Amino acid sequence: MKTKRTIIMLCLLGAALPAAAFDLGSVDWKKAAETVKKVQRANAEIDEPQEITLGDGIASNLLGAAPLLDNPAVQQYVNRIGRWLTLQTERPDLPWQFGVLDDNDVNAFAAPGGYVFITKGLLAQMNSEAELAGVLAHEISHVLRKHHLQAIKKGARAELLSDLANDAIRSNNADPRFTKLVSAGTEVYARGLDKKDEFEADRMGVVIAARGGYDPYGLPAVLQTLQSINPTDSNVALMFKTHPAIADRLSQLDREMPGYFANQENQPDLAPRFFQALGAGKK
Amino acid sequence: MKNVIAICLLFGLAPAAWAGGYAYTIRPTELKAKPFSDAQTLATLAPRVRVEVLGRQASWTQVKADTRSGWVKMLSLQLEKSGQSRRGDNGLGALFNVATTGKSGSTVTTGIRGLSEEQLKNSRPDPQALQAAKRYAVGRAEAQRYAEEGKLSAHSVGYMSGGQ
Numbered sequence: 001m002k003t004k005r006t007i008i009m010l011c012l013l014g015a016a017l018p019a020a021a022f023d024l025g026s027v028d029w030k031k032a033a034e035t036v037k038k039v040q041r042a043n044a045e046i047d048e049p050q051e052i053t054l055g056d057g058i059a060s061n062l063l064g065a066a067p068l069l070d071n072p073a074v075q076q077y078v079n080r081i082g083r084w085l086t087l088q089t090e091r092p093d094l095p096w097q098f099g100v101l102d103d104n105d106v107n108a109f110a111a112p113g114g115y116v117f118i119t120k121g122l123l124a125q126m127n128s129e130a131e132l133a134g135v136l137a138h139e140i141s142h143v144l145r146k147h148h149l150q151a152i153k154k155g156a157r158a159e160l161l162s163d164l165a166n167d168a169i170r171s172n173n174a175d176p177r178f179t180k181l182v183s184a185g186t187e188v189y190a191r192g193l194d195k196k197d198e199f200e201a202d203r204m205g206v207v208i209a210a211r212g213g214y215d216p217y218g219l220p221a222v223l224q225t226l227q228s229i230n231p232t233d234s235n236v237a238l239m240f241k242t243h244p245a246i247a248d249r250l251s252q253l254d255r256e257m258p259g260y261f262a263n264q265e266n267q268p269d270l271a272p273r274f275f276q277a278l279g280a281g282k283k
Numbered sequence: 284m285k286n287v288i289a290i291c292l293l294f295g296l297a298p299a300a301w302a303g304g305y306a307y308t309i310r311p312t313e314l315k316a317k318p319f320s321d322a323q324t325l326a327t328l329a330p331r332v333r334v335e336v337l338g339r340q341a342s343w344t345q346v347k348a349d350t351r352s353g354w355v356k357m358l359s360l361q362l363e364k365s366g367q368s369r370r371g372d373n374g375l376g377a378l379f380n381v382a383t384t385g386k387s388g389s390t391v392t393t394g395i396r397g398l399s400e401e402q403l404k405n406s407r408p409d410p411q412a413l414q415a416a417k418r419y420a421v422g423r424a425e426a427q428r429y430a431e432e433g434k435l436s437a438h439s440v441g442y443m444s445g446g447q
Contacts, residue, residue, distance in 0.1 A: 059416070061409075062403075063408075064407045064408050066396060066397060066398050067409075067412060068416055081429075084430045084435070095420070103397065186403060187404055189403045190403045213430070213435035213436050217341050217357060220357065227361065238399060247361075251358075253358070256443045260443055264341075264438070
């Protein structure tokens with residue numbers, strides 16, 4: 001039985017093995033067993049406390065790259081909207097934490113365990129609370145579906161994760177292996193998530209915003225605005241590089257949204273509250 | 284619009300593209316008298332017609348085509364690319380960064396920190412900033428209170444299948 005399972009695992013490994021491996025006479029079983037063990041560990045689920053610990057580290061690194069906007073009113077506002085949206089999801093009890101980064105770059109980031117950051121550059125492109133909700137809900141979806149963890153696993157450091165994840169995350173932050181894991185997690189922002197994960201986050205994001213009572217067209221409205229930014233503008237370089245073409249994202253939403261949100265057509269966008277909340281932070 | 288400008292001044296950024304901008308139709312598009320599918324059709328706009336954007340309501344964008352105003356499906360439009368140089372490249376952003384660095388008392392030189400690909404790869408953790416961020420976390424009750432204040436109510440909507 002055990003051998004049978006091993007063979008199935010080897011078949012799943014497929015590409016990694018030469019065709020000759022299926023001639024059972026020539027298999028190096030010891031090596032195969034080691035490989036299988038590794039794959040099994042790589043596929044091992046990271047549990048929620050581990051996910052949160054890893055997210056803490058990645059969020060700390062992100063804040064090392066860009067500071068928090070020094071504007072408590074704006075920070076509180078974004079947290080209120082974001083937290084409300086998370087209550088409409090399948091993971092309402094994560095320690096959700098939102099933040100606005102003091103950077104002109106137009107971008108947003110999610111980290112495992114419930115972290116969502118948007119830049120003030122992106123915030124300044126928005127025209128209503130529903131648009132903010134749409135963007136936050138897109139990022140929340142990345143956390144819900146653990147897209148970031150999958151990207152780390154798929155990345156160049158997959159081996160590192162499989163070898164170190166469990167031990168490193170259980171130990172404390174001083175462990176150099178944990179630092180490596182966090183670096184790998186931060187590098188995902190430079191590389192981008194899987195394109196299909198971005199499309200999924202768009203699809204889920206508009207639904208989560210609609211569940212929260214908002215006009216579901218906030219996210220496509222922001223995307224449409226971003227599409228109008230000159231692509232040579234350095235502030236959109238990374239966002240454009242790490243995401244599917246905006247035209248493709250909009251046409252996916254255009255295929256699926258009409259009809260689906262017929263009952264949500266009249267939900268509010270709360271534009272006045274958005275401008276008031278951001279203006280109130282003025283010093 | 285006044286609010287938009289105030290926020291842009293606050294952040295040192297150029298205003299977003301919505302109101303007052305222009306867009307092109309990307310397909311044959313009905314110009315409706317009101318933002319409803321069964322509203323009166325005023326005209327059918329050909330692809331690549333340039334329209335002035337007046338505002339948005341849910342999936343509808345209010346536009347002015349020639350002399351006629353009406354509503355078209357938002358995703359039948361592509362906003363015109365902004366030609367002028369924007370944030371960061373227009374000097375205002377740089378000015379804002381200098382002011383921020385001074386205000387926060389940070390000794391970090393502008394240029395080392397940032398969200399470019401290289402900067403992200405070389406970032407160092409800032410646990411203090413993480414603690415500061417956590418001070419703004421909002422609990423369930425406060426989130427619900429603020430939603431009620433905005434007259435938001437939760438709805439049950441299933442996820443879209445993604446065409447599967």
